[in-house]
Each structure stands twice: as structure tokens, then as C-alpha cells.
Amino acid sequence: MGLAIVIGLCIMVILLLPVLWDGNRYRDRYLPVLEQALHRPVDVQDVRLTIFPKLGVRVQGLTIADDPAFSPTAFLTIPSAEVEIQWLPLLHRHIQVEHVRFQDPTVHVIRTQDGVLNMATIGNHPTLPSPGKETSNAANALKSLLGVFAVERFSLIGGTLQYEDRSQEPSRSYYLEHLEFITNSVQLGQTASLQIQGMVMPYQLPLEMNGRFGPLQPTLDLPMIDIVGRIGKVEGTAQGKVMKGRLELDVQIPSLSTDDMPMNAALAQPVVFSHLQAHLIASLIPKEPSGPSAGVRVDPLTFDLQMGGSTIHLSGQGTPGRLNLSGETPTLSSQDFPLALSVQHPFSLEQIRFETVIQGARIDLAFLNAKAFRGSLEAHGTWDGTLPVSMLSLQGSFTNFAVEPMMQALRSSSLSLTGVGDLDWNVAGAWSPSGHPKMNGPVRLMIRDGQLVGFDVMQGIEDALQLPDLMDESTGATKFSLIDTKVELEDRGLVIRQLIL
Structure with a gap:
């Protein structure tokens, strides 16, 4: 009888635990710990212990504020979160989480004009000890936590990820809506699975990712990462590993067409990126404070750029903030240009080689070499989209080219101009919203040892003076040295500064 009473009292206490234990009474203890770890204000509306049907904790209205330097609004809001814990492992001082469930969370990521993300300041504080010591303490704490903490299943349903890019004016916002993120078997010695689904807005592109990673090691190493994903119609794979806090990932995308990309450019024909391969290296535990991309490097990057029947082979290396890219192709026909060209007859550029440096919206063309119309083309320039009005500058020369075939390609006329030409230019200007540049600067054209077929200057003089047979018999052409x-x-048009014949 006494045993039955004891058992009954134990059952009653267990059933009353959710009522007797009120997590809100201890917010003055756990909230400062969270705020100190994140260095962000944290607020929780309600915390409750659950017994039935599962042992766990239910949290309502979790909010993590943003860095005031970025935004006065919240960085993360979770209306509802539940953690379900298994009973038996607790007896062995091991926390076996059966399920962590987040419902309708919202994350707001901001990138400043300097390229810094608001996530980069989480956990950072100017009065903290040296970065190396802080990083070591954080890593050791996480390792200890993994030793007693395991998650059988994590699910995030109905989430929204907002990315606000303030690096250019006006700022742009992108959303990943209807986000579903599910993992299984996140515990030491196990290979976890990963599933991600969502919708990239405002482009309405479906996102899907499936993969595996693990086995999770006490050192936080991941010997294997294998992911297959798709955004819209673009598919890709990623394989790699994490060793000693260093991520190495090989990304492959078989084919990517501009028809599958959300872009407003009016292309005459699609451009296809094929056989894209990139080796990504990233430091997950940086040794010192840095920008968001300073610890990320792509080396090497290779892909083919297919335009009609022409293919440009490209390779490069660098960081998200600075990418060095070079390319070459034996020939490129004007008929394969993605933009419509106003030409009368097709022509080809041959032996093309170029190098560029891409820094966000700024592109520096270090050099461009090519052959065309039996001449040599050399050019360099800059496209600067970081300014309120995009600017384009081009300098170069086109030497020893055959004038006649070039004139025939550019325009049709009853007159024909022959000779060997040299063209030099140094122009710059703003790129108008209509898509046409307003260029300014000097241009010099020299043509040697040619003739103007279809017009005889001497015959013109005879006709003007009304003196027939004054000169020799007309040849129907004008020769010149x-x-x-x-x-x-200039903005108002072409101004002739000098003409020597």
C-alpha cells in the first residue's frame, strides 16, 4: 500500500512538473548567459516544460536583436520552438534530443557597402580577449557540448531568410521563403542527412538540396560532405570535407544558361556556362577578425562560355571580393555575339586572349588581345558599377588592319575604301539607362597606301572647273599615301580636330 502511494505521488509530481516549473521565473539567469555569448539582446516571451507526449521544452516568441550598427529590427525571430528529449539517456548523464522543431522563423541578413555581414558581429565584442583565445574557447565549448548532446532530428518549417544587399544604391532585397530544413542523426560517429527546400523570391525559383555529411568527429571534423542541389532548372553537386576547421568543397555545375537566370538583359541568343568546376576553400574558425569573404577562396575556377557556335575557355582564382579571371578562344564570330550587332556582313575575331579582375560591381579589363581583319587589337579598360551612374572607360589600339573588309562588314556603300589602317582611342563615359554609353575622348584613325574606289578627286576637279580632259583619263578612284x-x-556628336590627306 505504501509503495503504491509513493508511486502515485511520483506520477503526480511528474504530471505537475510543467505547472510547478516555470522557466519564465529563471529568465534573469539564462537570458544574460545567451546575451553574453551572442553579444546581442535576447528576449523570450514564454518557456514551458512539457511531459506529455514527450519530455521537452517549448519556447514561444524567441527574438535575437540585430547589431544596432546594421538595423534596429530583429536579426532572428522564432515564434515557436520545441525540444523533445529522451528519458533514458538522461540517467547516463547524456542528453539525447529526439527532435528540435522550429516553426516559421525569420532571419534578416544584411550586407553593408563595405561588404560586411551583420552575422559577422555575432559573438564578437571589442573588449573580449585575443581572437585566437576566443576562437579556441568557442571551439572547445562546442566540442564538449557535442560529447553530451546529440540531435536525432532537426526540422525548420515555414522559415523565411531575407538578404538585404546595401553594397549598391539603391539597396536590393532577396528572400528565401517557404523554407524547410531537415537533418537527421546529428551526433558523434553518425553520418547525418540533410534536406532543404524553399522558394527564391522575387524570382520564384524553387530551391532543393539533399545530401549527407559525417561521420561527425569529436574534433568537429567532417570527413565527407556530399550534396546534390537544384535552383530553378540549374543543377549542381558539391563534395568535400571539413578538417581542422578548414572547409574544402568541389562544386560542379554541368550547364547554366542565361535563359535559366533571372536577368533583364535583352540578349539576341542565350549564353551557356558549361562544365563549371570550382574548388572552394574556407576557414570556418578564423584566427582573426576579418571581412565575411576574407577567409573564403576559390582556386581554381574553370568553365566554358558557349555563345552560339563559339566557345571561350575561362579559368580563374580569388575570393568573392576579388576574382581574377582569364579567357581565350581560337575564334569568335560576330554571328555568335549575345548582343545584336549592327553589321552588314559577319566577321570573326581570332586568337582572343584576355584577363580581368572582378571586384563586385567593378570589372577591370587588364588586357584584351585579338586578331581581326588581318590586324592586331589590343585594349584595356574599366567598368565601374559602384558609382551612382555606371562608368565605362576604354583605351586601346587596332593596328595594321585591312580597311576594305572592315568597311564592308560595318556598312554598305557604293564607295569602297582600301588601305592599311591604325586606330587609337582613349574614351570614357557614363552608361545611360537606355543601355547606350555617352562616350567622350580622342580617337585617331590613320589609313596608309590606299584608294577610294568609286570617287575620283581629279575628275571632280574637272567637273567643278568645267574643264574636261584637263587631267589624265579618269580611273574612277582616288589614290592616297x-x-x-x-x-x-563628345556628347553632342563627333568633332573633327584634324584631317590630313
């Missing part, structure tokens, strides 16, 4: 023209491109 040199035409030297200096012009200036």
Missing part, C-alpha cells in the same frame, strides 16, 4: 584623322567624341 596617307589619311590622318583626329576626332573627339
